[in-house]
Amino acid sequence: FDYDGAFTAVVAHLGERHGGCMGETGKRAVRAPSGGKTSRPEESERIEPMKQFLKIISVAVVLAMPVLAQAYSGVISIDSVDVQPGDHFSLPVRITNNDMPLAALTIPIRYHSPYLTLDSVSFAGTIAPSSLFGAVNNNKDSQTVRISLLPDPSTAIQPITASSGILARLWFSVSMSAVPTSISIDSIYNCTTLGSGVRFCVRVEVSDTSGLNTVMPGFEPGVVVVRVPTAVGDDGDGLLPQQFNLAQNYPNPFNPTTVIAYTLPEASTVDLTVFNLLGQKVVTLVNGFKPAGTYQVDFDAKGLPSGIYFYRLVTKNNVATKKMMLLK
Incomplete structure (x- = not known):
């Protein structure tokens, strides 16, 4: 399942729903086949239709859409936290100052450290409406994760309209062998030119309901500070390592x-x-x-x-x- 092209493909589909043309070629996105269940399926049942939907419409769109040069004050941010070796904790991914109805977004993140393991990503209890499908691509080798909220093709679009709130939660574990350090949880911005000359970018992006307005919000990285008590303090709260x-x-x-x-x-x-x-x-x-x-x-x-x-x-x-x- 290619999450790299999923955001662009879904944005193209939003433009087709809105009646617009996408990309420099002016080609319309192909509408997903009709039929299937009318009620919202369970998440496991929606994965295969989503795959087919993305395969169909990605054929008809250009992979690199230009980002609209318009004012957008929204900011994506990641919380900071102090932890100790062995901790299991969550980092909220937030949006603030949102002033545009959002129907799709993608947030590529890097968490480069030998002491952190990303266990899961949760969308429960966030401001994402039920019509948006949470997709996660966690590459443990490169220690990167791409979080996307994409419209479910089987339901009507209900955009994110809240000005601020939590979009997702990153659940990490800290290695027992962790040493005192500060770990940056930052975004990825990486653009490459494909063989056809089309420029494809991996970056933080959001789209409105038309699919015609794709913008880059601001981004504020988070920091995980690992603290390892090495001596017993006056209050008796300090701890020494328990094992070699x-x-x-x-x-x-x-x-x-x-x-x-x-x-x-x-x-x-x-x-x-x-x-x-x-x-x-x-x-x-x-x-x-x-x-x-x-x-x-x-x-x-x-x-x-x-x-x-x-x-x-x-x-x-x-x-x-x-x-x-x-x-x-």
Whole structure:
């Protein structure tokens, strides 16, 4: 199911409903076949009709529609939050200052961090009307997600008319090996030129009910701040790490730098060393006494050849080894 072209295709269909022509070629979007259920189907039953609907109309439209140069004051934003390792939390995606009836929108988001996992996206309890179909494309490899609200072809269009409110909720989990850091939850803006010369953009966009007015709202990124208590405070609320852990380096593969994180449940002598595939020592990153806590170390492999390397953490009671790949 191609969500990349879904927004443009649906906007073209809105223009056809409105009686307009879409794209520079002036071709009308093909109307979806009539028939089927008259009552609103369950979400699982609507997926296949939506796929067929998008396949039909996407043939008749240009993939890159120009964004209308008009004043629009709407802003899409993502909340910020403080979390700790092991937390499961939601981040609302909001719209404010909306002054146009919205019949479709797409929000591509990047959440680049080794410590965050996007578990799900929920549209329950949001300002999205029942006539809009929530679509999600979560790419865990690139840590990007595209959220779309598209009109259900089986129902009459009921646009979003609220000036502000929550559009969706992103549900994340924080890794137990997370270290103190700030993670930006930002939008994606990426335009490419296809072989036919048509320019196709992945960006935050919204459309009115006519399908003729497609605009880019403002965008305000969110921040996830990971806080790891490492000492017991006067109020007794502080916590020390409960277990020994050597995290997978990030990024991996890397070129030429990467970060290695580890946690110590108790004070100990620490030796963190990198070896090559032959078992030869490349560099010692840490060699000394460390209090209980969470640590991260930068490894710069500049000057080293591409290949597989191992890093080993030795404390007085534990030993752990992990593999990483340098790819130049």
